Amino acid sequence: MQPKLSAKAVCSDKEVGRISKVVVDPLSHEISHVVIQGRNGKSGERQVPISEIREVVSEEEVVFRCSSEDLEQYPLLDRDSFVTVHDVEIAHLEDNLHVEPGEVLVPLPRLEREIPRRMFFANMTHAIGALITLPLVYPVLKYLMKPMYQPYDNSWFQVGNVNKIQKENVGYQYKFTRGFKEAFMPEQEIEKNIWVVKATPEIQEAVYGGEDKKFYDNKGDVVWANKATTPFIGFSGKCPHLGCGYKWRKTKNYPDGVFLCPCHLSIYDEAGKVLDGPAPRALDVLPMKVDAGGNINIIDIEYKAGVKGQIRLL
Numbered sequence: 034m035q036p037k038l039s040a041k042a043v044c045s046d047k048e049v050g051r052i053s054k055v056v057v058d059p060l061s062h063e064i065s066h067v068v069i070q071g072r073n074g075k076s077g078e079r080q081v082p083i084s085e086i087r088e089v090v091s092e093e094e095v096v097f098r099c100s101s102e103d104l105e106q107y108p109l110l111d112r113d114s115f116v117t118v119h120d121v122e123i124a125h126l127e128d129n130l131h132v133e134p135g136e137v138l139v140p141l142p143r144l145e146r147e148i149p150r151r152m153f154f155a156n157m158t159h160a161i162g163a164l165i166t167l168p169l170v171y172p173v174l175k176y177l178m179k180p181m182y183q184p185y186d187n188s189w190f191q192v193g194n195v196n197k198i199q200k201e202n203v204g205y206q207y208k209f210t211r212g213f214k215e216a217f218m219p220e221q222e223i224e225k226n227i228w229v230v231k232a233t234p235e236i237q238e239a240v241y242g243g244e245d246k247k248f249y250d251n252k253g254d255v256v257w258a259n260k261a262t263t264p265f266i267g268f269s270g271k272c273p274h275l276g277c278g279y280k281w282r283k284t285k286n287y288p289d290g291v292f293l294c295p296c297h298l299s300i301y302d303e304a305g306k307v308l309d310g311p312a313p314r315a316l317d318v319l320p321m322k323v324d325a326g327g328n329i330n331i332i333d334i335e336y337k338a339g340v341k342g343q344i345r346l347l
């Protein structure tokens with residue numbers, strides 16, 4: 034049973050208040066803390082680790098191990114250091130959680146210093162497994178992946194019209210489908226998306242630094258250059274950290290809006306610059322042209338995720 038919102042919080046000596054929110058680890062999707070609102074709302078909201086819960090007696094009552102005095106050692110909730118799950122849309126979270134989503138908080142990355150340590154051991158195990166199996170799977174992989182060693186696809190895709198964008202310096206998402214062929218499988222249609230910003234001259238300068246951005250084919254020839262003074266800038270819909278889809282969101286700290294990735298909470302400004310989180314580089318700008326009728330055309334380039342520099346894959 035999980036602690037229910039507004040359930041009574043009872044310490045070893047007395048009732049101390051009610052559970053007002055829960056905090057979720059964005060990676061494990063498990064509740065890491067509960068937030069206790071003091072009685073009569075006077076003593077603020079304290080963030081208490083879930084390990085302090087001795088028993089969830091019923092949906093209405095949760096008993097804690099600590100005394101009411103010990104509870105005071107836990108920090109008051111710093112609400113600005115969290116976003117709600119509405120803001121980040123964590124997939125399948127509701128499979129694990131049975132509380133009101135509006136009251137479920139996710140810590141912003143500054144608070145997540147523990148995660149790399151936990152991930153280190155998981156990554157180490159994966160790396161050892163990969164080393165053991167590599168000699169066995171390499172010939173098969175090489176055979177299967179042969180069709181991938183092809184020239185990059187520099188075709189243009191029309192994704193929508195700029196008349197949808199009402200405001201400057203705000204992300205607008207365009208969805209499109211494209212054919213995709215994986216080794217020896219029939220060609221399939223896949224859904225993709227890009228984000229476009231109608232950029233003010235300051236944002237154009239922040240993205241391009243006053244120089245046209247060139248894009249190259251696999252022979253090193255220029256296939257297209259975005260003009261540094263073009264107001265419409267298109268970003269790949271994949272987060273450069275590990276490739277998740279991100280959204281344009283307003284948060285308490287960024288009331289005008291930012292690009293927010295739900296997977297590990299990287300945050301980017303309207304120029305694609307990393308403001309917070311583990312992303313190793315800015316959002317990837319795509320080759321884009323807008324015709325006289327306002328139709329947006331892009332080359333759907335994909336870059337390798339998780340690395341600082343842009344390494345073109347498709």
Ligand code: FES
Binds near residue numbers: 273275276299311312
């Ligand atoms: S995929 Fe990790 S922050 Fe986006």
